[in-house]
Amino acid sequence: MAISRLLIANRGEIAVRIIRAARDLGIYTIQAHSEADADMLAVRLADEAVCIGPAAAKTSYLDVARIVDAARQTGADAVHPGYGFLSESPRFARALQEAGITYVGPSADTIERMGDKVAARQAAQAAGTPVVPGSKGRIDTLDDAVATAAQVGYPVMIKAAAGGGGRGIRIAANEDELRKLAPQAQSEAQAAFGDGGLYLERALRDPRHIEVQILGDGTRAVHCFERECSIQRRRQKVWEEAGATCLDEATRQSLCASAVAMAEAVGYKGAGTLEFLYEEASNQFFFIEMNTRIQVEHPVTEMVTGIDLVQEMIRIAGGEPLRFRQEQITVTGHAIEVRINAEDPHLQFMPFPGTVGALRLPEGDGIRMDHFLYEGYQIPPFYDSLIGKLIAHGADRAQAISRLRAALQTLSIDGLKTTIPLHLALADDPQVQAGAVHTQWLEPWLDAGNLTPAATGGAS
Amino acid sequence: MADIQSPLPGTFYHRPSPEDAPYKATGDAVAIGDVIGLVEVMKTFIEVKSEIAGTFAGYAADNDGPVTAGQVLATLDD
Structure with missing residues (x-):
């Protein structure tokens, strides 16, 4: 069903942008805003404005219940999330759906699936889209590392399987370097995380x-x-x-x-x-x-x-x-x-x-x-x-x-x-x-x- | 009595993170350069450092509350 009353659940320049686009389509615009944003340009431009809470985003632009309530109270039949805030929240999309209000974006299930890095990587591979080549699982031996590196291609990035935050990452340009660096990475990972397992990924040059x-x-x-x-x-x-x-x-x-x-x-x-x-x-x-x-x-x-x-x-x-x-x-x-x-x-x-x-x-x-x-x-x-x-x-x-x-x-x-x-x-x-x-x-x-x-x- | 003012408008925090204790409690000694709180401005956290030495008398602005530039955040006793 065509949208006739659109609530904008965002602020700043993107709220202005959405109001202009909606107005060109003949849609009535309702701008949601925090107490700190009562005088923002989007509030002045919209046909109607509704306050959704205090300045802190967690009590206004990030508060699913308050925004769904505001949409109901103002008779909005759709909500545009803009970017940031709740624009990639499956919970928000689902709450609107349950309230019978159209979400301007994909389904909650799609947001959830594509928002999960591993699931998105799998979806890409299933569709034949290349992802950064890496080892399938953890690598425990030097021979494993050499065989995997030959598959993913040099240079390779060596990471601790149990690590995170970039700690102990090494880059090997060829097999000789890998044979030298992998054992170092293993003992360092063992010392730091109690687990000497490694993960290999192709290192991209100046991506x-x-x-x-x-x-x-x-x-x-x-x-x-x-x-x-x-x-x-x-x-x-x-x-x-x-x-x-x-x-x-x-x-x-x-x-x-x-x-x-x-x-x-x-x-x-x-x-x-x-x-x-x-x-x-x-x-x-x-x-x-x-x-x-x-x-x-x-x-x-x-x-x-x-x-x-x-x-x-x-x-x-x-x-x-x-x-x-x-x-x-x-x-x-x-x-x-x-x-x-x-x-x-x-x-x-x-x-x-x-x-x-x-x-x-x-x-x-x-x-x-x-x-x-x-x-x-x-x-x-x-x-x-x-x-x-x-x-x-x-x-x-x-x-x-x-x-x-x-x-x-x-x-x-x-x-x-x-x-x-x-x-x-x-x-x-x-x-x-x-x-x-x-x-x-x-x-x-x-x-x-x-x-x-x-x-x-x-x-x- | 001396005041520590906010260098910028934003949101004031008494603690480095919600799980931590406040930077200072009443009666604590404060040296020049000691951090007494954080002001979050446009998603950036700025440490508020004391420019004077003294004894911490208490926070004058709420934790997790909005503050304006120049607002008194805390007071020190000489």
Whole structure:
């Protein structure tokens, strides 16, 4: 049944984004908010707002019972979870289902299955999608280790089967090294955990993070091509692109087809993302996990495909079949998104909640900014530091970067420290311009002092 | 009496984790640089360190409660 009253169970920029998408579909919007978020932009934009509890997320945005109650009280027939908070909670999806309210996303069972790393890895293998090769179980002898390494391929990572947290990990480039390192790892594991069992996994060299956007209606699935999000700090994406220019066309097709196969194999319904690591040296990709929700970086895909992913997921939840055949989805140009966080990049990215002063937003060809700012808005300290996303689309990657740089130079948010200087420095970096990055690239770059107030003219 | 103020707005915690004891109890000696609590701001935990020495007189802000920048978190007796 088509959705007519949508409750948005999220905050910040994604709540604004969902309200705009729903409104374009003629849907009445109800914004859920904590006591600390009563004056946020999404509350001002929505047709109706409902308070769901105190500032702390655990008593508001993470409280399943309060949100289901709020949906009932306001007569919502559907709930959009956004990203983060309860967006990957099978319990939340199930509670809504039991209350007769539509969840904008896949079924609770699918969320549960794909949220479990082991089950997701098995689902990938069953659908013929490669995963990072590793030993099937624990390894106890050197001969076992050598035989397994020959199968998974060098270099191999040697881990303690009983360990965790990266302790005692060694990398062997060839059999000689493995014969030397495996016994060391065994005795260390024995000493540390009382168990000398080992686990071997192929060590990926300078892996890139590449992900595929998919849409499914429960029967059929399509992909909206790939994104590359290799520029990360502390496993948080900082800068995201559509598409991944490091891929050749055959690899891109095979990556995207494998994501569709997996989505169809699990009867996926809604928008989802399959994340992969890609090793350029061997031209191989490996599935790592699936996110069963809209992602922060979805706008880059929207810019290159022209598809409104948030609208599509609402339509699918309302019972419509997929509106696209695969051949109708094409890519035009290249898009880049940078995350604007309220953090001081010159002070170890210390969070900087504050009051938004004069606000100057960039405009122009190919420029989009998703945000929840207005002048005089006091950014609450209780939630994450993302305050907006600047997206630049160009005919090719070089033009996207040059439009991004110009937009970053225009963008100013008085009253706050933000990550704008970081993105300006990245846009000017020769390696970024050449696309020569991987998931372990940004942190050494920062440690090497590439971002200094002088290097960016002290701009903030 | 001296006050220890919050350096940032956020959520104040008396303990390093819910299972642990509070950093300080009434009557404890406080040295310069001693951690007396945590402020969680935008998912980052910042240690609140005393800039003065004295005897801990008590917390002035609730555990797990919202605080503003400059709010008094704890007091010390000279």
